[in-house]
Amino acid sequence: MIRQNCVYCGKEITQRSREHVIQNALGGLYESTDICCPQCNNYISKYIDAPFTKIFNPIISKIDNFSKTNNTKSLPPCTGKVLYQGNLYNANIKGGRVVGCPELSRLLRCDATKLPLQIMSYDFNLNNSEFQNGMAKIAFNYAIDQGIDFNVLKPGLNVKKSGDNITSIQFNYKILPFCALNPLDLQLELHTPFTLYHSMILFGQNNKLWCYVDLFNTFQYYVLLSDQINEVHKVYSSYAQTLQKPDRTKPKLDIHRPKDISIYAIQYGVEPCADVAEFSRRVYNAIDQKSQKTSINNIISPKIQSISLNRFLTEPKDMRELLLFGQSMKLYFNEYDQLNTNAFRTMTYDIDARNVVSYPEYVNYLFGKDTKYLKNYTRAKFEILNYFLCQKQK
Ligand SMILES: [Zn+2]
Helix, strand or coil, rough: CCCCCCCCCCCCCCCCCCCEEECHHHHHCCCEEHHHHHHHHHHHHHHHHHHHHCHHHHHHCCCCCCCCCCCCCCCCCCEEEEEEECCCEEEEEECCEECHHHHHHHCCCCHHHHHHCCEECCCCCCCCCCHHHHHHHHHHHHHHCCCCHHHHHHHEEEEEEEEEEEEEEEECCCCCECCCCCHHHHHHCCCCCCCCCCEEEEEECCCCEEEEEEEEECCEEEEECCCCCCCCCCCCEEEEEEEEEECCCCCCCCCCHHHHHHHHHHHHHHCCCCCCCHHHHHHHHHHHHCEEEEEEHHHHHHHHHHHHHHHHHHCCCCCCHHHHHHHHHHECCCCCCCCCCCCCCEEEEEEECEEEEHHHHHHHHHHCHHHHHHHHHHHHHHHHHHHHHHHCCC
16 A cells, blocks of 8 residues: 555655665665655655764774765764773774874874874764664654554654644654673674674564664664554564675686585575586576575574584583573574574563563563663673774775
């Protein structure tokens, strides 16, 4: 069904405009033409998206081959901390280079950018309303595009108008930082190779409509879109995409034995055949077809291979943790190591209750009790991101 009226101003949509569910400036590829009118789209991009995407400048300016569709040449400036002779200083950074360090320049009375400064971390300002609004907008857009009735989402949307003109749009949905609450999630998030991706999971649970949003595999939040949904209609959908253009370089295929064909066939997911020329064509075709759009399963499932079980076997561990790890494996993965998508990030195992519980509600419960654990998790995720950003040289 095509929406007749704009969700913001209510006017009839006479001209379709493309709205990026995850902002285009963040590499978001998912577009919808079924949300709003071009005027409101402009308002959103100017007043909601622009201040929100600015927060991610350290990542945008550092990623090679970033998949944005516009502004590929401009590298946005950002700020961070640099190390010089054992001390940290605030610095202005552009494209991975220090372009200003006023604090140190003043101290040493010289141009500090000429000194060997090592970038240690980048600043991300998440405690502002721009961040809240931007995250909530992503969840709202995804829900609308997935066909959630606008009336369900309406209570959290605050639109102010003066006459015919929109003067303010606010997405007042509760947002809750995600925190890994079982040893399997901790392993997946903190101890497997870091890759950049965006994902979203929209799900209904106990009369609540949640959207889990993960940007750059670091900014992970639950957005509560409604606490009054009808349980009868099961809601579940998910989206995932990688952030860098897939590598399409075509390797020279070394085919000497029939076995080589089987190995390449599995590696590239193509049908094997004995004709080497035809087989090569199939492999190269598969490389051309590689897409940034993928699934949460394709991202998470390969990570199990790199989880080390040694730490459970060699270190004298608390039996509770081992049990919880096993229960979480059973909850998330099937016997072929494929993700049970309905359970992943929507539920977790509560060891005291010996039962499966709602993930966001459990996070919320712990948030009121022990913020230290949650803060440590967030800090660990940011350390990984900063390590990635500071390592990678253009
Ligand atoms: Zn409108």
